[in-house]
Amino acid sequence: MSFDVLQDKIRAMKNPTVFGLDPRLEQIPPHILAQAFESHGETLSGAAQALLEFNKGLIDALCDIVPAVKPQAAYYERLGWRGMEVLERTITYAKGKGMFTIADIKRGDIGTTAQAYSDGWLGGVQVGKQICKTFDADCVTLNGYMGSDSINPFLDTCRAEDKCVFVLVKTSNPSSGDLQDLVAGDRVVYTVMGDLTQRLGKGTEGKYGFTCAGAVVGATYPSDLRQLRRRLEQTFFLVPGYGAQGGTAEDVQYAFNKYGHGAIINASRSIMCAWQKTGGDGTDYRQAARDAAIAMREEIKQFVTVV
Amino acid sequence: MSFDVLQDKIRAMKNPTVFGLDPRLEQIPPHILAQAFESHGETLSGAAQALLEFNKGLIDALCDIVPAVKPQAAYYERLGWRGMEVLERTITYAKGKGMFTIADIKRGDIGTTAQAYSDGWLGGVQVGKQICKTFDADCVTLNGYMGSDSINPFLDTCRAEDKCVFVLVKTSNPSSGDLQDLVAGDRVVYTVMGDLTQRLGKGTEGKYGFTCAGAVVGATYPSDLRQLRRRLEQTFFLVPGYGAQGGTAEDVQYAFNKYGHGAIINASRSIMCAWQKTGGDGTDYRQAARDAAIAMREEIKQFVTVV
Numbered sequence: 001m002s003f004d005v006l007q008d009k010i011r012a013m014k015n016p017t018v019f020g021l022d023p024r025l026e027q028i029p030p031h032i033l034a035q036a037f038e039s040h041g042e043t044l045s046g047a048a049q050a051l052l053e054f055n056k057g058l059i060d061a062l063c064d065i066v067p068a069v070k071p072q073a074a075y076y077e078r079l080g081w082r083g084m085e086v087l088e089r090t091i092t093y094a095k096g097k098g099m100f101t102i103a104d105i106k107r108g109d110i111g112t113t114a115q116a117y118s119d120g121w122l123g124g125v126q127v128g129k130q131i132c133k134t135f136d137a138d139c140v141t142l143n144g145y146m147g148s149d150s151i152n153p154f155l156d157t158c159r160a161e162d163k164c165v166f167v168l169v170k171t172s173n174p175s176s177g178d179l180q181d182l183v184a185g186d187r188v189v190y191t192v193m194g195d196l197t198q199r200l201g202k203g204t205e206g207k208y209g210f211t212c213a214g215a216v217v218g219a220t221y222p223s224d225l226r227q228l229r230r231r232l233e234q235t236f237f238l239v240p241g242y243g244a245q246g247g248t249a250e251d252v253q254y255a256f257n258k259y260g261h262g263a264i265i266n267a268s269r270s271i272m273c274a275w276q277k278t279g280g281d282g283t284d285y286r287q288a289a290r291d292a293a294i295a296m297r298e299e300i301k302q303f304v305t306v307v
Numbered sequence: 308m309s310f311d312v313l314q315d316k317i318r319a320m321k322n323p324t325v326f327g328l329d330p331r332l333e334q335i336p337p338h339i340l341a342q343a344f345e346s347h348g349e350t351l352s353g354a355a356q357a358l359l360e361f362n363k364g365l366i367d368a369l370c371d372i373v374p375a376v377k378p379q380a381a382y383y384e385r386l387g388w389r390g391m392e393v394l395e396r397t398i399t400y401a402k403g404k405g406m407f408t409i410a411d412i413k414r415g416d417i418g419t420t421a422q423a424y425s426d427g428w429l430g431g432v433q434v435g436k437q438i439c440k441t442f443d444a445d446c447v448t449l450n451g452y453m454g455s456d457s458i459n460p461f462l463d464t465c466r467a468e469d470k471c472v473f474v475l476v477k478t479s480n481p482s483s484g485d486l487q488d489l490v491a492g493d494r495v496v497y498t499v500m501g502d503l504t505q506r507l508g509k510g511t512e513g514k515y516g517f518t519c520a521g522a523v524v525g526a527t528y529p530s531d532l533r534q535l536r537r538r539l540e541q542t543f544f545l546v547p548g549y550g551a552q553g554g555t556a557e558d559v560q561y562a563f564n565k566y567g568h569g570a571i572i573n574a575s576r577s578i579m580c581a582w583q584k585t586g587g588d589g590t591d592y593r594q595a596a597r598d599a600a601i602a603m604r605e606e607i608k609q610f611v612t613v614v
Contacts, residue, residue, distance in 0.1 A: 022419075022420065024419070024423070025433075025434065037435060042434055042435030042436065042437060043434060043439070044432075044434060044439050044441065046434065046435075047432075047434045047439075072416075072420055072423075074414070074416055074420045074421070074423035074424045074427070075420070075423050077391075077423070077424060077427040077428070077441075077442075078423040078424070078426050078427040078432050078441070079427070079432060079441060080391070080395055080427065080439075080441030080442060081388045081389075081391035081392035081394075081395055081441075082388075083427075083441075084384075084387070084388035084391045085387075085388035087388075088387055088388055106414070106415055106416055106450075107381070107413070108413055108415070108450050108452075109379075109381055109413055110478070110480040110482075111480065112331070113329065113379055113381045113382070114381070116331070116379075116381035116382050116384070116385040117381045117384060117385070119385050120381070120384045120385040120386070120387065120390075121384070125351075125354075125385050125386060126332075127332070127349055127350060127351060127353065127354045128344060128349030128353075129349065130349060132350070132351050132354075132387075134351065134384075134385070134386060134387030134388075134390075135384075135387060143413075143415050143450050143452050144452075144485075144486065145415075145450050145451075145452045145475055145478075145486055145487070146475070146478050146480055146482065146483055146486075146487075147480065147482030147483055147484065147485030147486055147487070148482045148485055149480045149481060149482040149483075150480075150482075168452055168453070171417070171452075171453050173417040173418065173453055173454065173456045173457075174456060175417075175453065175454030175455040175456040175457075176453055176454055176456075177454065178451075178454030178455055178499075178503060179451065179452055179453075179454055179496065179499065179500065179503075180452070180453075180454070182489070182491035182492075182496060182499060183491055183492070184489035184490055184491050184496070185489075185490070189486065189489060189491070189496060192485075192486065192489060193486065196485060196486075
């Protein structure tokens with residue numbers, strides 16, 4: 001099952017991190033923007049072109065040291081269908097460079113609607129006699145507020161296509177507790193969601209023992225992270241909140257099991273925008289991103305050994 | 308504020324319903340598919356073209372009797388960026404025909420990411436010196452599992468652009484209770500979400516007394532619907548689950564206040580696929596949809612009088 005593929009890549013690179021591709025225009029180096037606007041005008045097409053160039057450069061710079069990439073759909077949808085085309089092309093490009101691709105879409109809908117999302121993002125869509133692939137990521141993020149109806153259709157696709165998902169369990173943002181921390185009997189809402197996720201994934205365990213239904217658990221609540229790691233032994237974790245949001249390498253160590261398996265730590269801004277801290281004009285953005293990714297890998301290595 | 312616009316349209320047409328545009332290819336009449344495939348081949352472009360033609364026909368047939376349309380993003384994303392282009396064009400077309408447009412996206416993310424979604428779906432995006440509009444719907448649906456951080460950025464856009472949102476509170480699907488019905492102290496999770504929604508919208512009440520933060524409350528749990536209507540007096544309801552999912556006109560009456568205000572009832576398949584029940588070849592799909600929409604309006608009229 002597909003978390004095997006991710007865990008294998010992590011072990012090969014000794015690097016349990018993923019870099020988030022969430023670019024806003026003001027985070028793209030000026031020379032890339034200028035060139036795109038020169039070709040396409042100051043238009044949505046120009047903006048989309050700049051995004052794609054920036055992404056390709058980052059993927060080139062990181063693909064041999066970082067195992068996975070996580071584009072955040074919002075920053076592509078923001079540019080309308082032109083942005084979505086860039087997202088499709090970014091996923092294809094990253095896969096071509098051997099990276100594991102996690103589409104951060106946080107979709108949550110039911111029945112045939114969930115199936116439609118699953119077709120688009122993981123599976124494929126039947127058109128006449130052929131199956132067409134569209135976004136075709138290796139993995140997506142999901143929101144389970146609507147219950148198992150909103151997760152099962154994706155897991156069907158995962159079983160058929162050897163793919164996987166991460167369901168939001170305990171998120172890293174300040175207001176995550178509004179709902180997730182509510183006490184319900186002897187559990188809290190996020191443990192209910194975590195238990196549901198692990199239960200729905202049952203029977204899909206791969207060679208490392210993880211099901212195809214992973215969980216998003218933020219770095220910013222390390223005691224919750226530690227408790228969830230113990231509770232959900234068969235659940236792979238995607239851990240946001242490292243770096244800019246305040247999570248540290250010491251905090252994220254609790255996401256891993258005793259083999260250093262079962263989790264991947266995300267960083268977006270600290271890698272993507274590293275060039276803004278070098279004092280340069282942005283032409284060095286690839287090297288700056290690479291340096292930041294290596295620094296992150298080394299920080300985590302102080303607390304986590306991937307066997 | 309923007310629910311005023313919707314309530315005005317509902318009053319003018321004496322019809323508190325919205326039709327969902329959730330088309331799968333097998334629900335599109337054969338003559339439309341054949342023509343699109345003839346022009347574009349059996350490709351994603353062909354499928355997208357068929358979707359757009361079908362949607363335009365339905366909008367033409369319904370725009371003078373149904374006040375609002377709700378395209379479900381999943382069925383467009385399923386076709387990749389070509390589908391998203393159709394979704395943009397469908398929204399533009401429906402607005403051109405005077406319809407209120409609700410993009411059923413159920414997005415839920417935080418901070419700048421929520422802002423990016425909000426820019427794309429409701430506001431606009433700054434490219435160079437200009438603001439570009441992309442999806443530009445009147446209203447979107449949201450998932451608040453991540454808490455107020457995932458709702459507030461949209462409300463900022465609503466205030467600036469006179470738009471509105473519906474937050475998932477109690478959904479119509481069988482497994483909605485997995486999370487939403489958990490008992491937390493003297494409330495259940497869905498009432499916590501409902502209370503949060505109404506509280507975040509405070510200060511945006513329009514002439515009918517509703518804030519710009521509405522709620523999704525399903526028709527399939529009528530006692531919950533009734534209780535939420537009493538609890539959330541300032542909250543406009545979007546009510547799915549009518550028809551195919553089992554909700555009846557008698558059930559949905561509880562969504563309205565004493566003036567027959569404050570709710571809109573969705574039907575998708577029963578209108579969109581009405582042609583499949585006429586025994587015809589689908590060339591009559593417009594008339595079949597119109598007949599179904601009128602029948603629904605009349606059913607609801609037996610229980611609800613819009614003042």
